[in-house]
Amino acid sequence: MAKHKTPLLDxxxxxxxxxxxxxxxxxxxxxxxxxxxxxxxxxxxxxxxLLGVLELSYVEGETHWKHGGxxxxxxxxxxxxxxxxxxxxxxxxxxxxxxxxLNQPSGMYYxxxxxxxxxxxxxxxxxxxxxxxxxxxxxxxLGTSTPQLEEIFWEVTHNMNNDxxxxxxxxxxxxxxxxxxxxxxxxxxxxxxxxNLTNEYQDELHRPAFxxxxxxxxxxxxxxxxxxxxxxxxxxxxxxxxxxxVDQKTVAAYVGGEIAPNAGAYAGRDWGKxxxxxxxxERCPSQCIRYEGGKLEINNKECVRCMHCICVMPRAxxxxxxxxxxxxxxxxxxxxxxxxxxxxxxxxIKVDDDYAGVKEFIxxxxxxxxxxxxxxxxxxxxxKRLGFAKLLEVTGTKADPRHVKEPxxxxxxxxxxxxxxxGWQREISDYRSRHQK
Amino acid sequence: xxxxxxxxxxxxxxxxxxxxxxxxxFTDFLPPVLxxxxxxxxxxxIIEPGMLLHVGLSGDKVYTVRCGGARLMSVTHxxxxxxxxxxxxxxxxxxxxxxxxxxxxxxLEEAKALKADLNGRKFAGGSNKFPVGGTGAGxxxxxxxxxxxxxxxxxxxxxxxVKATMDVVxxxxxxxxxxxxxxxxxxxxxxxxxxxxxxxxxILGIHRKPPIIDHESVDNICEVPLAVxxxxxxxxxxxxxxxxxxxxxxxxxxxxxxxxxxxxYTMCPAMPxxxxxxxxxxxxxGGKISNRMTxxxxxxxxxxxxxxxxxxxxxxxxxxxxxxxTYAADxxxxxxxxxxxxxxxxxxxxxxxxxxxxxxxxxxxxxxxxYTWRQTTQFKF
Ligand code: HEM
Ligand code: HEM
Ligand code: HEM
Ligand code: HEM
Ligand code: SF4
Ligand code: SF4
Ligand code: SF4
Ligand code: SF4
Numbered sequence: 001m002a003k004h005k006t007p008l009l010d011x012x013x014x015x016x017x018x019x020x021x022x023x024x025x026x027x028x029x030x031x032x033x034x035x036x037x038x039x040x041x042x043x044x045x046x047x048x049x050l051l052g053v054l055e056l057s058y059v060e061g062e063t064h065w066k067h068g069g070x071x072x073x074x075x076x077x078x079x080x081x082x083x084x085x086x087x088x089x090x091x092x093x094x095x096x097x098x099x100x101x102l103n104q105p106s107g108m109y110y111x112x113x114x115x116x117x118x119x120x121x122x123x124x125x126x127x128x129x130x131x132x133x134x135x136x137x138x139x140x141x142l143g144t145s146t147p148q149l150e151e152i153f154w155e156v157t158h159n160m161n162n163d164x165x166x167x168x169x170x171x172x173x174x175x176x177x178x179x180x181x182x183x184x185x186x187x188x189x190x191x192x193x194x195x196n197l198t199n200e201y202q203d204e205l206h207r208p209a210f211x212x213x214x215x216x217x218x219x220x221x222x223x224x225x226x227x228x229x230x231x232x233x234x235x236x237x238x239x240x241x242x243x244x245x246v247d248q249k250t251v252a253a254y255v256g257g258e259i260a261p262n263a264g265a266y267a268g269r270d271w272g273k274x275x276x277x278x279x280x281x282e283r284c285p286s287q288c289i290r291y292e293g294g295k296l297e298i299n300n301k302e303c304v305r306c307m308h309c310i311c312v313m314p315r316a317x318x319x320x321x322x323x324x325x326x327x328x329x330x331x332x333x334x335x336x337x338x339x340x341x342x343x344x345x346x347x348x349i350k351v352d353d354d355y356a357g358v359k360e361f362i363x364x365x366x367x368x369x370x371x372x373x374x375x376x377x378x379x380x381x382x383x384k385r386l387g388f389a390k391l392l393e394v395t396g397t398k399a400d401p402r403h404v405k406e407p408x409x410x411x412x413x414x415x416x417x418x419x420x421x422x423g424w425q426r427e428i429s430d431y432r433s434r435h436q437k
Numbered sequence: 438x439x440x441x442x443x444x445x446x447x448x449x450x451x452x453x454x455x456x457x458x459x460x461x462x463f464t465d466f467l468p469p470v471l472x473x474x475x476x477x478x479x480x481x482x483i484i485e486p487g488m489l490l491h492v493g494l495s496g497d498k499v500y501t502v503r504c505g506g507a508r509l510m511s512v513t514h515x516x517x518x519x520x521x522x523x524x525x526x527x528x529x530x531x532x533x534x535x536x537x538x539x540x541x542x543x544x545l546e547e548a549k550a551l552k553a554d555l556n557g558r559k560f561a562g563g564s565n566k567f568p569v570g571g572t573g574a575g576x577x578x579x580x581x582x583x584x585x586x587x588x589x590x591x592x593x594x595x596x597x598x599v600k601a602t603m604d605v606v607x608x609x610x611x612x613x614x615x616x617x618x619x620x621x622x623x624x625x626x627x628x629x630x631x632x633x634x635x636x637x638x639x640i641l642g643i644h645r646k647p648p649i650i651d652h653e654s655v656d657n658i659c660e661v662p663l664a665v666x667x668x669x670x671x672x673x674x675x676x677x678x679x680x681x682x683x684x685x686x687x688x689x690x691x692x693x694x695x696x697x698x699x700x701x702y703t704m705c706p707a708m709p710x711x712x713x714x715x716x717x718x719x720x721x722x723g724g725k726i727s728n729r730m731t732x733x734x735x736x737x738x739x740x741x742x743x744x745x746x747x748x749x750x751x752x753x754x755x756x757x758x759x760x761x762x763t764y765a766a767d768x769x770x771x772x773x774x775x776x777x778x779x780x781x782x783x784x785x786x787x788x789x790x791x792x793x794x795x796x797x798x799x800x801x802x803x804x805x806x807x808y809t810w811r812q813t814t815q816f817k818f
Contacts, residue, residue, distance in 0.1 A: 008748040012597060013562025015604035020507040020596045022560035027511035039438060047511070050586070057585035057594065058747040061713030065589045067703055074450045083587060099587060103460035108532040111466050112519035119512035119519075124441070128512045132532055135582055135630050142509075142587060147440070154445040157455035178531070180476040181467055182491055182499070189476065191463050202457035222728035226534050229733050230635035230726050264483040265573030268614030271770050283771060285730050308730045308771075315480040333629035335698060336669040338805040339735050341635070375666075 002028055003045065004052035008059065024051055027128045038123055041148055042093075046127040049093030050143070053085055064091075071098055071146055073153040077208040079164030080149060096145040097127070100152055101138035101165035103198065106191035107178040108133065117160055125152050136215070137175030137226075138165035163202075169376075170208040174198050176218035177225035179238075184314065185307065186220030187238025187323040188351040194218045196355055197362075210366075211373035211382075221319070223307050228328075228342070233379050234362065235328040235342045240320030243300040244309070250316035251276075251296045263314050280309050324350040327361060329391060330380030340380040345391060347402045361395050368394040468529040468541050470499045486611050487569035488548055500548035501541050504555050504567040505578045505603070505610060508536040509586065509596055517558075517566070525551045535578040535620075537571050573613035576606050576761070581623035582630040584642070590699035591625035592642030592716040593745050598753065599623050602640065605754040606761060616768035616777070619761065620726075627698055635724035637774040638757060639736045644697035646715035647672075647690050648708035652680045655687040659705035667704040670694045696802075717744045718753055722760060723775030734775045737809075739787070741797035756792070763790045782817050 002025070012021045027047045034044065043049075053064050068082020081099045088095035102118075118139070122128060127143030134140040144152065156162050165173035174197060177183070179190035197216060198205065204214075217232035219225060221239070228235035253259045254274060260267060261274045276296075281289045288302035289309060296316075298309070310317045327349065328342025349357050365379070368391070373382045383391060392399050401407075417424045446452055464472060474493035482490045489501040506514075522530040522540060525547060531539045540555075542548050555567040571577035579602065582588070584595030602621065609615060622633035625642035633639035655661065665673045665688065672694035677684055688708070690701075701708045720743065724736030739760075743753045760774075767789060768777035778786040787794045800806035 010562075011748045012600050013560070013564060015563075015600070016565055016568060016607045017600055017603035017610075018505060018507045018566055018568065019560055019562050019564040019600060020509040021600075022562035022564060023507060023509065023511050023514050026513050026561065030511075030513045039441060041438065041441060054585055054594075058597070061716060061745050061747070062711035063585050063589060063591050065585075065587060066706055067589045075454075075456060081587075083589070097587065105461050105466055106463040108534075109463055109466040109468075109471075110530055110532075112522050112528040112530070114461070114466070115515055115519050119515050123512050130510050130512065130515065131508045132506075132510050132515065132536070133508065135580060137534075150445045150447065150450070151441075151443040154443040157458060158444065158453075160461075161458065162461050163456075163458045175534075177534070180478075181463070181471045182478065182501075184478040184480055184491075186476070195460070195462060199459040202459055206457060224726040224728070224733075227635065227726045229728075230724075260482075262573075263481055265613060265618075266770065267483070268486070268574065268612040279770065283730055304728075306728050306730055311729060333624075333634055335628055337803055339634040341733055341735075 001032070002051070003048050004055060006051050006055040009051060009055050021051070024129065031128060040123075041125045041151075042127055042144055045093035046097075046143060047093075047129055049085075049091035050097075050127065050129065053087060053091045053094055056087070056090075065097070068098060071149065073149050073164070076164060076206045078167035078170050078206065081167055083143075094127075094143060097143040098146065098149070100126075100141040100144065100149070101134065101136075101167060101173065102141065102156060103163050103165045103173050104133055104137050104139050104175070106176050106194045107181055108137075109178075109181070114160065121152065121155055121160075125155075136165070136173050138173045164206070166205045168208045169210050169212050170206070170214070171201050171204040171210070172213050172215045173205070174216040174218070175226050177220050179218070179220035183220060185223065185238075185310065185319060187240055187319055188220065188236075188325050190218035190220040190236070190238065193236065193351060193355060193358075197358075200355075200359065201362075204366075210370060212376045212378050214366075214369075214379065221307060222305060223311070228331075230331050230339075230341055232331055232342065233329065234365070235331060236325045236358070237328065238323065238325050239305050239348065240323045241348055242320040242322040244298050244303065244320060245318040246296055246298065247316050247318075248295060251313060252294060254313045254316055255294075259313075259315055261312050263311075265311075280312050283308060324348050327358070329365065330378070330383045332378045332380045337381060337384065340384075343380075343383070343388060344403060345395070345397060347400065361397075364395040365391065466529065468499070468527065470497055470543065471541070473497065474499075483572045483613070484545070484548075486575065486613055487572055488552060489572060490545075499541050499543065500545060501539050502548055502551050502555065502569055503533070503537050503539050503571050504569045505565075505571055506536060506538055506567065507596065507600070508581070514566070521551075521554070521567075525554075533571075533578075535571070535580050537578050538567065568607075568610065570611040574615045574617055575611075575613045576609040576615070576619045576621060578610075579603060579621045579623055582625050584625040588625065590628065590702055590710065592644045592697075592711070593625050593640075593718050594747065595623055595625045595642075597748055598640055598718065598750050601749040601751075601754050602757055605758050609761065609765075615761075615765050617771055617773045619764075619774060621757075627696075628700075633721065633724075634736050635726050635733060636736050637722065637725065638760065639721040639724065640753065640757075641719045641721060642716065643719050643742065644699065644710045644712070644716050645742065646710065646712045647692045647695040647697065648701050648710050650688060650690065651707040651709070652678060652685055652687045654707040655705065656685055659688075659707050661686060661688060661705075664688055664701050664705035664708065667700040669698060669700060670696055673701060714744070717742050718750070719743070720753070720756055720760075723778050725773050725775055727773075730771065731773070731776050737775075737783075738798055739790075739792055741795065760790050760792075784817050 131140035217228035721736035
């Protein structure tokens with residue numbers, strides 16, 4: 001039977017949305033019943049005490065967790081978040097409650113045999129509670145003790161053929177959208193690129209050597225299902241540079257009402273008859289679509305590839321064939337100078353099989369940031385401090401109007417000596433030969 | 438309990454050690470129909486809320502049933518998910534970025550049977566285990582952080598605020614009748630692990646009291662220089678004071694410089710921040726990630742503080758519901774919440790949503806603040 005009364009948490013069991021309280025309670029019951037006779041390496045009462053300490057926070061309005069200091073597995077600088085309870089006598093089951101981050105597979109597809117293995121492991125060596133998934137994308141295993149860490153690592157690497165994720169001042173676990181595996185909008189294989197770069201940069205992921213954290217995220221198109229543009233220091237966002245493919249017959253079917261627009265995404269309300277002029281032509285941000293005489297024309301040269309027209313008529317309009325990705329740099333949450341989105345550094349790069357061009361850009365960027373970045377400075381902040389043009393310089397990228405929303409507002413240009421004809425070395429006598437004192 | 442060894446030998450940590458292997462390759466897990474049609478999908482269709490059809494150029498079809506869930510999941514719950522995937526999907530499933538679960542089946546009949554099965558499963562406490570929905574122009578699951586479940590700096594709980602909010606907006610999870618998708622996010626302190634800074638609606642935990650200094654312990658349990666360096670605004674300095682008749686090394690905080698971020702507490706457990714009345718949530722709105730029609734946007738703070746009211750945060754959910762309903766009634770088709778507010782003007786937004794404007798909502802933090810002030814004579818009365 002549950003050890004603690006939880007009248008406040010109990011109120012979160014009603015209502016339609018899945019209740020995490022009910023779920024923890026079912027784990028409490030399961031651990032006490034222990035039908036398979038598991039020799040729990042973490043106290044059976046762990047989930048029970050988690051409810052207890054959470055109830056206390058609900059009463060007091062304050063957290064009961066202490067920062068865990070440095071815990072981890074040998075040779076890795078991240079992947080485990082240390083955590084201790086500040087009321088260990090009342091809640092011994094969660095006195096130690098470290099989390100382990102496991103690197104999720106690209107697109108978060110699983111087979112049940114893998115998940116069942118994970119469940120068995122976490123029942124034996126952990127609290128039996130997880131996050132599927134944490135905000136970075138990792139599988140988060142919530143709550144274990146220090147002696148279990150090496151054992152968990154051993155089992156994960158030996159039996160499940162999987163590795164830990166990242167935490168600390170290193171490359172954080174990269175994440176991607178499901179991309180080509182199930183989405184017709186995908187402009188490159190976001191899953192494969194995520195997997196490839198994760199493996200290429202294992203050292204950067206496990207052994208912190210950066211000024212601060214660094215995140216990669218991979219979105220197959222500009223709709224941004226993993227929020228790359230807002231949540232990663234380097235975002236790879238799929239795009240194309242030729243033409244949206246138009247199937248006029250299918251356009252006519254949309255206009256004629258034979259196919260529901262928006263793939264049915266707005267079907268819950270009566271928005272009236274589909275009006276291609278109002279809903280597509282007039283909503284195109286670059287005003288580059290014409291619909292006349294039953295024919296849809298796109299001036300592709302002016303298209304900014306926002307995806308709107310394609311989303312409205314996905315069966316008639318398709319992404320272009322000459323595909324690749326844009327690379328943006330520097331997104332971060334507001335700490336400290338305010339939030340930043342990624343700024344466009346590489347408007348277009350082909351995604352080739354060995355990712356050579358991409359890797360060259362990444363490594364040049366890291367070399368510069370590791371040299372110039374201050375301790376705990378995200379690359380977006382380094383860019384603000386030293387200037388965006390510096391990134392272009394160190395990565396050998398030619399400046400282009402696509403790099404800016406608009407040109408600079410001030411003329412304080414830091415000319416370099418080699419850019420000015422004749423250099424900066426001048427003779428005052430020469431000047432004086434033309435100007436008196 | 439007897440210690441069970443995995444095979445790891447602490448005396449020889451390098452023996453048989455496997456490292457740097459990364460995640461499993463995703464093709465180990467892809468359902469066969471997805472592996473076959475990878476990169477060759479023709480189109481998709483949302484057949485009804487929570488049910489997607491994807492059609493390959495090959496003509497192959499796959500039906501996806503998407504359901505919500507709490508990201509905090511027990512292994513018992515995951516095993517139930519596995520049972521469902523084994524029964525209907527040949528043992529395959531996936532999770533979405535926003536903590537939804539997706540089951541894929543070959544036919545519409547199977548999808549319908551699966552949907553009915555999922556919708557029928559309830560927790561003992563009465564809530565749905567696997568409510569189907571989360572597609573199209575509606576509210577999908579909330580991405581969030583740890584809160585009182587696991588973190589040391591939260592100003593509020595994450596799982597509880599999310600559950601309370603999703604209960605209140607649940608109808609929009611199972612319908613597609615909003616003017617555009619609405620993405621809600623939650624982070625429990627302003628470090629924003631969850632990066633809520635680009636969401637249509639964001640719940641953000643905030644502290645309002647500077648750290649309390651435990652002078653007795655600072656020198657014993659903290660590295661003073663690290664605590665000083667941790668403060669982003671330079672509010673902390675080392676100092677010596679007389680404490681219980683002894684000179685002790687400790688720190689002093691310039692309170693008016695504190696932005697209540699909790700970084701000091703991360704470095705120094707002798708500087709706790711949490712406080713029942715000081716802590717609560719702020720509401721931000723109008724951010725977006727997608728480039729569709731308009732460019733991505735940051736969220737803006739529209740309610741500076743709402744007190745914590747566990748277990749159900751009624752004031753907070755009331756504000757969120759009001760904003761959502763006002764948007765739903767007033768915005769044009771395809772208009773995201775922030776685009777709507779920009780079109781009608783923020784002065785109208787506050788009026789229509791019954792929200793009070795105050796000086797706290799005018800940015801005064803460093804350079805970016807200026808760009809949010811109004812440099813025009815165009816405004817509405
Ligand atoms: C290093 C900075 C600057 C220098 C050296 C400078 C110098 C000057 C000088 C010498 C003039 C007078 C030109 C003349 O009538 O003979 C002038 C005019 C003016 N400056 Fe600047 N200025 C600077 C920055 C600014 C800034 C930052 C602003 C405004 C934001 C500004 C606004 C003006 C205006 C409005 C005039 C009058 C223009 C007119 O009469 O049509 N200046 N400036
Ligand atoms: C060492 C620096 C500067 C010197 C020696 C200087 C000198 C002068 C001189 C000689 C004039 C013309 C007065 C006249 O004959 O009408 C002038 C005008 C002006 N200066 Fe400066 N100036 C300096 C810096 C600045 C700066 C930094 C600003 C603005 C930020 C500025 C703003 C102006 C403006 C706006 C005028 C024009 C007033 C007008 O004609 O409407 N000056 N300055
Ligand atoms: C009508 C336009 C849109 C269409 C047709 C569309 C299509 C899709 C599809 C098909 C998926 C699921 C991918 C899959 O599992 O097959 C998806 C997921 C997602 N979309 Fe969109 N999308 C649209 C607009 C947006 C917008 C405007 C945003 C956000 C700003 C967005 C953000 C997301 C996110 C975050 C996911 C992942 C959802 C999850 O993992 O739970 N989408 N979208
Ligand atoms: C100085 C600033 C920051 C500190 C001290 C900090 C601290 C932490 C801590 C202690 C955790 C672990 C929570 C737990 O599991 O108990 C965490 C998780 C996390 N942090 Fe941060 N963080 C900071 C800034 C950020 C920023 C700016 C971002 C994103 C842009 C971020 C992203 C994350 C993510 C994604 C997680 C995982 C959250 C989850 O899924 O539960 N953090 N952070
Ligand atoms: S980001 Fe684009 S390509 Fe990737 S899943 Fe989302 S809509 Fe598809
Ligand atoms: S993708 Fe966007 S910009 Fe390009 S034609 Fe379509 S609506 Fe216009
Ligand atoms: S947002 Fe803040 S309080 Fe919440 S988990 Fe992240 S660091 Fe902890
Ligand atoms: S809470 Fe943040 S701003 Fe305030 S003293 Fe601590 S580190 Fe500095």
